[in-house]
Amino acid sequence: MTAALVEHTVRSVAVQAVRRALDAVLDPELDEPITDLGFVRSIEVAGAAPGAEVTVHLRLPTSFCSPNFAYLMASDSKDAISALPGVGTVVVELDDHHDSALINAGLAADAGYRGTFGHEAEDSLDELRLMFRRKAHTAAMERCLTELLRADPALTEANVGTVLLGDLPAGRTKDALVRRRMALGLPTAPAAVVLVDHDGIPYPAEHVPVALRRARSTRISIDGNAHFCRGLLRTRYEGSGADQADRPEGAEPADHHHQLPFTVKENHP
Structure with a gap:
């Protein structure tokens, strides 16, 4: 899979619309959109609205980036895409991370953070x-x-x-x-x-x-x-x-930088 995005449009759900939705997803530690950082590896859209299927692959700088941060970015990505009109199914997968299998399974099951990591999820x-x-x-x-x-x-x-x-x-x-x-x-x-x-x-x-x-x-x-x-x-x-979008050190992120709602889905016992 290449770093370039798959550029195609299926009726009302366009790859660029998905990418714009992902502009709202931030790396929590770096306070920058994952799109600017180059963390979006690929975007694919299949099928037609209102049941279009969107598949996104994410990548991180190392295989040992914090699982908390990795899950947060992947979960926010799924939420942002799911809110787009015409989208029916969303698959977000994290590639080449030491917890990829665990995180991807939790996202697929909508298990939430605690449901994904179990007793290891000490903080919300x-x-x-x-x-x-x-x-x-x-x-x-x-x-x-x-x-x-x-x-x-x-x-x-x-x-x-x-x-x-x-x-x-x-x-x-x-x-x-x-x-x-x-x-x-x-x-x-x-x-x-x-x-x-x-x-x-x-x-x-x-x-x-x-x-x-x-x-x-x-x-x-x-x-x-x-x-x-x-x-x-x-x-x-x-x-x-x-x-990756260029940003001089000390400058604010791009104008499209905004934030998703504060809360995330959680399954509690």
């Missing part, structure tokens, strides 16, 4: 998703404030704690921050303080420089991991670089 996917959404929000705060610091020489790190959403210039970086705040249920009004903790509480003035440095560390970690994983994927799969 909701908790995992929340943790990484908080990290993404932290990185987005830092990007906005660093951009503002570079644009305004009079602004110092010590007083960024008073910056409001309404003070940020319009653009992709601010839009990304607002999306992440909405995903966490944080205020998005112009009068809302930008630099806040996970509960939306502003930091005392004396803690602002440290909070900004910690946020910068989080952002650098996310960007560095994304760069590393892109390189690993290109090394593992010849030609996969052509499926």
Whole structure:
């Protein structure tokens, strides 16, 4: 199977429509769409609407990527495609991973995370998703404030704690921050303080420089991991670089970057 997508259309269900749906699926650790990262190995559509059959194969940079992350991306992919009009059956398979057989069987049976991993599923996917959404929000705060610091020489790190959403210039970086705040249920009004903790509480003035440095560390970690994983994927799969979208280090993901609903399917005893 090649890295190129199978380009064909069957009535109302097009391969490119499937790919656009997958734009909403994020690598939880890297905070980037799996389509931009090159994780979508192939897309095939067979049959006609309303019962079209969609088969998607995913690939990851290594065979030992976290099973939690792998399952989350594969499950979200199935959910995103299933929501498309005209789709009847969806098969999502993860290739070349040490838990491929287990994950693929769980997805086929709609067993949910705990139903797939059993006693090994110590944490819920909701908790995992929340943790990484908080990290993404932290990185987005830092990007906005660093951009503002570079644009305004009079602004110092010590007083960024008073910056409001309404003070940020319009653009992709601010839009990304607002999306992440909405995903966490944080205020998005112009009068809302930008630099806040996970509960939306502003930091005392004396803690602002440290909070900004910690946020910068989080952002650098996310960007560095994304760069590393892109390189690993290109090394593992010849030609996969052509499926990756270019993104300068520290920049926001592409404009199509958005998020699926917070919850995932779970089967509980």
